[in-house]
Amino acid sequence: MVMGELMQETELVVIGGGPGGYAAAFLAADLGMDVTLVDISERPGGVCLFRGCIPSKTYLHMSELLHDTSQAASMGLRFSPPEIDLDAIRSHKARVVDKLADGLVSLSDRRGVQRIRGRAVFEGPDRLRVHESEVSHIKFRHAILATGSHPIPFPAVPFKKGGRVMNSTGALALAEIPDSLLVIGGGYVGLELGSVYASFGSKVSVVELGDRLLPGVDADLVKPVQRRLEQSFEAIRLNTKVTFMQEHADRVEVMIEGAEGSRQEQFDRVLVAIGRKPNSAGLGLDHTGVKTDERGFVIVDDTLRTSDERILAVGDVVGGMMLAHKATYEGKIAAEVIAGEPAAFDARAIPAVVYTDPQIAYCGLTEEEARRQDRKVEVHRFPWKFSGRATTMDATEGVTKMILDPETGRVLGVGICGRDSEGLISEGVLAVEMGALAQDLALSIHPHPTLSETEMEAAEIFTGTATHILPKRRK
Secondary structure, eight states: THHHHHHHEEEEEEEESHHHHHHHHHHHHTTTTOEEEEESEEEEEEEHHHHSSHHHHHHHHHHHHHHHHHGGGTTTOOOOOOOOOHHHHHHHHHHHHHHHHHHHHHHHHHHEEEEEEEEEEEETTTTTEESSSSSEEEEEEEEOOOOOOOEOOTBBBOOTOOOSEOOOOHHHHHOOOOEEEEOOOSSSHHHHHHHHHHHEEEEEEOOOSSSSSSSSSSSHHHHHHHHHHHHHEEEEEEEEEEEEEOOSHHHHHHHEETTTEEEEEEEEEEEEOOEEEOOTTTSOOGGOOOOOOSOOOBBBOOTOOOOTTTTOOOGGGSSSOOHHHHHHHHHHHHHHHHTTTTOOOOSSOEEEEEEEEEEEEEEEHHHHHHHHHTTOEEEEEEEEOHHHHHHHHHHHHHTEEEOOOOTTTTTEEEEEEEETHHOOOOHHHHHHHHHHHHHHHHOOOOSOOOHHHHHHHHHHHHHTTTTSSSSSOOO
């Protein structure tokens, strides 16, 4: 250590201030530990709050409002054409982010968590070097690595701040509403942000390498979304890839290759949404016992411990479903493990939500996973065209499905496509986690008229007691 550099000691250092990091730091402090949180940002929140979940959902809510006002005419309500004020939209998004970020600052202060802004690098298995900070070195007893992930760029075309080739961060900056936007990747990030730009007036084209949108999601949940997107997007091209891309001052030229051959096209902007990589490089992990796999993900056991017993890791950097709520769950487990409590990651159902319109939400076993595993299941679907509440909302394209054990009726998985499925899926998560039976859901009185009734009626198809759809058989 250089003379004059400040060394600090702490019981637990958390590296990364996203949902996994701050959840771990907050619970560890609640459990009585001396906690230091190191992050490159001034305030906690991470990508989710500043450049991901919260900004995108703020814009997606606006997209829903635009869609609803356009659809209202068929119900007898007519609105003047909306005026889109980009400055006001960006200001609203900033207010949302600032309110939540300031709340996290207050919570960390009240818990006694010390926050240090800087870039942490391991110097050894029990100490850190912090760059760009007044505190130069931190000696710790335990560490939790929560450094997250970053978007994968298109080969040989790096992301540039303010450039026309954008990652999700650049798209959420909302520099302009381009006349034309190409989205590379048919996953949830591309479809969500593509939906935002389409609702604001861009002609959006999606290119997906595979034969369907949202690979990994049951196909029957994707169909209603794809039908809607085919109406709002300029084009959806499956089994297609971009083989070349060049950015110019006023456009982006791309070479697109599909079933009809190759052709050159140009777009005002391009959003690259082809996946994310873990932020595990440049952390000095070679100075510790921490091991990573061939893709750079940190290897952990079910207690989130790495191969170095003093260091745990949570969130995107350990792989799996790269979701904020998974990171938060893991962060809390890591804090409990360090505190000596009997804790381990054993979640049966991690919910996933795609915030398109209609939304998709699912948890537990999917039908396609069951098929790959050659596992016998019963699948029951309740179409929303039979839902009174969906009909009042003119949202009848949705479907609620349940994956059940055919012998016991145990709920193994739930999938929903439709308006507000982000909230409806929680009942499914609880059912899977507690080992509930279809009879449990069927016999739980659900309020009428609500969308939640669709979960009850999907279960009632299994028990043979469905009211608004003819049951196949009586159990």
